[in-house]
Amino acid sequence: MPRMLDVSDDVRAEIGDAEADRLLAGENAPGTYDCTSCRTPGDSEQERTSTVLFIGDETAVLAFAHSTCLPSQVVQVSEEQLQGAVRSITGDGGAPAAAPAPTPSPAAQSIPGQAVPEQAVLGVTSGLVLIAGELHPALVVEPTGPIARPGSTGGFDEFLTLLVEQGFTPTAQVSEVPRVLHGWSVLLAMGQLHAVLQPGTVGAGQVAWWQAHQPLHVTDSWRAAANKTNSVLVFAAPAGTIGRQPREDLLRDALDKAAANGLLVGAAMPLAGT
Secondary structure, three states: OOOOEEOOHHHHHHHOHHHHHHHHHOOOOOOEEEOOOOOOEEEOOOOOEEEEEEEOOOOEEEEEEEOOOOOOEEEEOOHHHHHHHHHHHHOOOOOOOOEEOOOOOHHHHOOOOOOOOOOOOEEEEEEEEEEOOEEEEEEEEEEOOOOOOOOOOOOOOOHHHHHHHOOOEEOOOOOOOOOEOOOOEEEEEOOEEEEEEEEOOOOOOEEEEEEEEEEEOOOHHHHHHHHHHOEEEEEEOOOOOOOOOOOHHHHHHHHHHHHHOOOOEEEEEEEEOO
């Protein structure tokens, strides 16, 4: 029986027309599944279902999600993260909700380029930020060291300049929601934070700007706020500006100080997943 599947052009390009057609015809697609995003049951015979292709360094896994949770897309992940996701999806002896997909092309297996040099390590902290009386889910991005422009030998920290060039907004005070950065999104899958996605090259879909080595846990209140607003605020500051704050009030104080010193940029990004 044909399935109510959404197969994006990016997914079709990776798995091939023949495999995509077999999925749409119901030959290789499951009837029921556990959504790879919200982990609740779905039925591809009764409701719109997205095909989500997770691509690691050597393997790929085709998973299924409610279309209301995730659009059909290709998501680049590390091989370790992919194997961990498979273990999480299948559980101990349970029926898998993700089916092996054909091995992607070498181009698809390559790790996407970062907005900062390869040696940069970006730390990400999640927390709730109060703006105009409403709690907003936020991510705070801070590198472990100065970020130079790729190819530069000057040794200047240009982290914020690079982000402004990509559409982030300088934030003088954390009193207003920053403007939406179109083409970017924050990916939650299986209830955990996986990546911040940015536009890829023309026609290539999104790629990971930041990607968790292991999916990061977010609190129930953070996730509830994200589902309510359907967006996440992403703030970024140079190395040594924010630090690892143990409480949200201390994190807010650090954000306010960074903003007052002209060391904060921000953007609002749509939430992908739940």
